[in-house]
Amino acid sequence: MSEVAQETSREFWRPATRVAAEVEGVHDSIPTMAEACLSCGTEFLLGSRFCHSCGRRRPVAISSEARADAADMAGLWEKAVARTKSFLLMLNPARINFPAWLHYLHFHEIKRWIGLPTASLIAFIIGLGCVAGALLAGLFTVKTLVDWQAIQFYRGEWLLAATASFVAGILLKKPHRDQD
Numbered sequence: 001m002s003e004v005a006q007e008t009s010r011e012f013w014r015p016a017t018r019v020a021a022e023v024e025g026v027h028d029s030i031p032t033m034a035e036a037c038l039s040c041g042t043e044f045l046l047g048s049r050f051c052h053s054c055g056r057r058r059p060v061a062i063s064s065e066a067r068a069d070a071a072d073m074a075g076l077w078e079k080a081v082a083r084t085k086s087f088l089l090m091l092n093p094a095r096i097n098f099p100a101w102l103h104y105l106h107f108h109e110i111k112r113w114i115g116l117p118t119a120s121l122i123a124f125i126i127g128l129g130c131v132a133g134a135l136l137a138g139l140f141t142v143k144t145l146v147d148w149q150a151i152q153f154y155r156g157e158w159l160l161a162a163t164a165s166f167v168a169g170i171l172l173k174k175p176h177r178d179q180d
């Protein structure tokens with residue numbers, strides 16, 4: 001009785017493992033299909049080639065090769081990023097030898113040259129920027145009179161801002177003069 005039971009259990013388990021092995025083999029050979037429909041999201045029935053809900057063709061899931069390719073692409077991207085980073089580190093401003101004359105463009109150098117206090121110098125630079133804006137407004141090409149008028153107003157506003165900025169610079173400078 002016990003022998004029979006052992007026999008059956010062995011007989012019961014043996015085919016099961018074989019079937020599992022076969023199933024694995026089948027899964028390896030056949031390209032894996034997508035689990036769910038791309039358009040309606042319905043899960044595909046086992047072995048179906050089309051969606052039973054909307055009729056869309058069942059696509060092949062991303063194969064292991066495609067995944068490997070994607071991983072390779074990701075690796076290449078990582079490498080490119082690393083290279084860019086090292087390149088940028090090489091371009092670190094601290095390591096570049098700027099020409100000697102460039103230090104004349106430093107703010108304190110300009111301040112020393114012109115002899116204006118910081119606030120006045122800032123106002124002066126803003127004023128210069130506004131004048132530049134007024135000049136650049138002349139570069140617009142217009143076709144209608146309305147556009148031309150708009151440009152004139154625009155330029156006038158730039159010049160007004162420049163004037164205000166220069167006046168502010170003068171006002172900011174005066175107290176320092178009195179102290180001198």
Ligand SMILES: [Zn+2]
Nearest residue numbers: 037040051054
């Ligand atoms: Zn569908």
